Amino acid sequence: QARRGLTAAEAGTAVHLALQYLDFSNLDAAGQVADMAERQLLTAEQREAADVPALERFLRSPLAEEIRRGQKLRREYPFTLLMDAREYDPQAAAGDTMLLQGVVDCCFETDGGVTVVDFKTDQVRTETEIQDRAERYRPQLMAYSRALEQVLERPVVRRVLYFLRPGRTVEL
Numbered sequence: 001q002a003r004r005g006l007t008a009a010e011a012g013t014a015v016h017l018a019l020q021y022l023d024f025s026n027l028d029a030a031g032q033v034a035d036m037a038e039r040q041l042l043t044a045e046q047r048e049a050a051d052v053p054a055l056e057r058f059l060r061s062p063l064a065e066e067i068r069r070g071q072k073l074r075r076e077y078p079f080t081l082l083m084d085a086r087e088y089d090p091q092a093a094a095g096d097t098m099l100l101q102g103v104v105d106c107c108f109e110t111d112g113g114v115t116v117v118d119f120k121t122d123q124v125r126t127e128t129e130i131q132d133r134a135e136r137y138r139p140q141l142m143a144y145s146r147a148l149e150q151v152l153e154r155p156v157v158r159r160v161l162y163f164l165r166p167g168r169t170v171e172l
């Protein structure tokens with residue numbers, strides 16, 4: 001990996017790892033990423049791939065400000081839930097269940113309910129590309145929402161994608 005660099009998927013993983021440890025109240029993304037590497041939370045290759053300008057844009061975004069004001073911030077929140085299979089497959093028989101597992105990038109609570117945030121590192125440039133890609137991710141956010149509503153016993157009131165490269169927030 002050191003010779004060839006990280007793949008796009010590995011670079012995306014590096015950004016998500018940095019987001020997992022990032023202190024959203026500290027706007028110095030470069031300093032934080034350097035500290036993560038020093039503490040061996042990121043490898044040298046991951047540090048280089050962490051896209052500090054995108055992280056800085058995020059930390060200065062209205063979404064980051066909302067997260068800072070929110071309550072009960074959860075990041076990389078894993079869930080496993082037994083769900084009615086008919087919610088995902090109308091052809092399923094009554095009583096059929098399926099195991100839904102996932103990891104929510106970020107969620108936080110407000111007085112109104114839960115906001116789910118999914119960070120994306122996709123290479124999207126135009127508004128059309130952003131909207132098209134957002135629609136592809138809609139089922140994922142809906143599944144996260146169903147799971148979180150059951151696990152947290154609170155309504156999910158917002159579903160948000162944040163595209164890091166263009167610094168763009170899309171609500172679904």
